[in-house]
Amino acid sequence: MTAEDIERARGRRARLDGLADGFMAHFRAAGFGELTPEPAVPTEDRTILFTNSAVVPFKPFLRGDRDFGGNGVMVRQPCVRAHNFGAVFAERFATEFLLQFEMLGALFTADGAEAAAVVTGDYFSRALGLAPEDVLFHVASDDTDLIGLWRSVWPGPVETDAFKRSYYRWGFGDPRLSGRGATFAIAQGDGTYRDLGNLIAFENEGEATHYGFGIGLETLAVCLDRLPWVLECVPAGAVSPLSTTDEGKLADLVGLLVRLYADDVRISSRAQGHVLRKAVGFTLKMAERLGTSQDRILGRIADLAAVEAPGKPVAEFVRDDFARISTERTVSRKHDLSFWCEKETSPDELAAAVAATGFPDVVGLAAEVKDVWDGASAPGRRSVTLGVEMDLPVQSGRDDAKEVLRRVAARLGSEFGVALRGEIR
Numbered sequence: 001m002t003a004e005d006i007e008r009a010r011g012r013r014a015r016l017d018g019l020a021d022g023f024m025a026h027f028r029a030a031g032f033g034e035l036t037p038e039p040a041v042p043t044e045d046r047t048i049l050f051t052n053s054a055v056v057p058f059k060p061f062l063r064g065d066r067d068f069g070g071n072g073v074m075v076r077q078p079c080v081r082a083h084n085f086g087a088v089f090a091e092r093f094a095t096e097f098l099l100q101f102e103m104l105g106a107l108f109t110a111d112g113a114e115a116a117a118v119v120t121g122d123y124f125s126r127a128l129g130l131a132p133e134d135v136l137f138h139v140a141s142d143d144t145d146l147i148g149l150w151r152s153v154w155p156g157p158v159e160t161d162a163f164k165r166s167y168y169r170w171g172f173g174d175p176r177l178s179g180r181g182a183t184f185a186i187a188q189g190d191g192t193y194r195d196l197g198n199l200i201a202f203e204n205e206g207e208a209t210h211y212g213f214g215i216g217l218e219t220l221a222v223c224l225d226r227l228p229w230v231l232e233c234v235p236a237g238a239v240s241p242l243s244t245t246d247e248g249k250l251a252d253l254v255g256l257l258v259r260l261y262a263d264d265v266r267i268s269s270r271a272q273g274h275v276l277r278k279a280v281g282f283t284l285k286m287a288e289r290l291g292t293s294q295d296r297i298l299g300r301i302a303d304l305a306a307v308e309a310p311g312k313p314v315a316e317f318v319r320d321d322f323a324r325i326s327t328e329r330t331v332s333r334k335h336d337l338s339f340w341c342e343k344e345t346s347p348d349e350l351a352a353a354v355a356a357t358g359f360p361d362v363v364g365l366a367a368e369v370k371d372v373w374d375g376a377s378a379p380g381r382r383s384v385t386l387g388v389e390m391d392l393p394v395q396s397g398r399d400d401a402k403e404v405l406r407r408v409a410a411r412l413g414s415e416f417g418v419a420l421r422g423e424i425r
Helices: 003-029 055-062 082-087 113-127 144-151 217-225 245-262 271-290 294-308 314-327 347-356 398-416
Strands: 032-034 072-080 100-109 135-139 158-160 169-171 177-187 193-204 207-216 330-342 364-373 381-393
Touching (some): 100 113, 100 245, 113 207, 193 217, 207 217, 245 271, 330 398, 347 364, 381 398
Parallel strands (some): 032 072, 135 158
Antiparallel strands (some): 072 100, 135 177, 169 177, 177 193, 193 207
16 A cells, blocks of 8 residues: 555545544434444344344343433444355455444334434434435335334335335344334435435334334445445555455455454454454455465555554464465365254354354354244244354365264254254264
């Protein structure tokens, strides 16, 4: 990076900070209290490896564990989108998302929803200066509460049922919690709209107890500036040219490494270390594809860290792991495991527990929920299928992988009381 690149990165950080400060000031003036954001590795949610949305610090309120005074609570939440790693090398990699980003969120009770909707509408009109036709509201036609709240404060266009029903229905890793979401999209001046954020009805045991308003900070910047790539609005996008999609992917990965190492995530960590190891490996592969040396990548990391994490020797940690992973040879194996469990068991918590399991002969473990079945033939129980990915020493064979799977199943059985369906063959 040149001195001009660093100044451009600082300017982008200042721009994002200004937008975030404007959001927080607007809701603070309306009587919302400010929450301390969750760290990269969450303390309030065992179902995820990394804090991935503003919902995470809201969980204690949604579960009923805490109440808030005033009109609601708000947060500026740094997030990591670890599940998007698989898209990094896809040909049609989306340029709308970042692997690390920030969310601006506000939470309020169902009883205070009408007043909070007015505050939200005022944010669009007064704080952002948007006209009614600039904001499109995507919503399911039967979410009449969301439609009513928005139409009471905003006369702009409303589009119903534009997507499959699953688009508007969300889960939060807790069997008691669910959500019905609508999406705000901002006009881009060419007849198109770009998604910005959501208005959400949070339900506990099927009853709407809270509502929330959340937007992506970087997405807000790119929506307002009407630029093609969200990377053009963030400091990480200033560390390398963005003339190709691969260069954009590399810049995104560099930004992610700075975020994770600055937040004290290390490869030696159990579950999070597996994710970090993959991020480092992907960065090395992308750099090799582009013909970019490790020294040049480390220079970009050092310069970006000077803007995003001043005073932290991020590049030194990355240098050591580059050297280690460049020579490390592993083999990746995948297998599905199905379990019988009680209906109260969280499938996402099972997946997170797999990732947190450490064995001396296993380089890394990860899992995702692939299927959940609540069958009438098994009242009170549910079947959960997890896709398990193992990174093993390169000399490991199928029998070694099976043994790891058996140990994983035994660990889940001991911790959660689940029973393996079938046999591992």
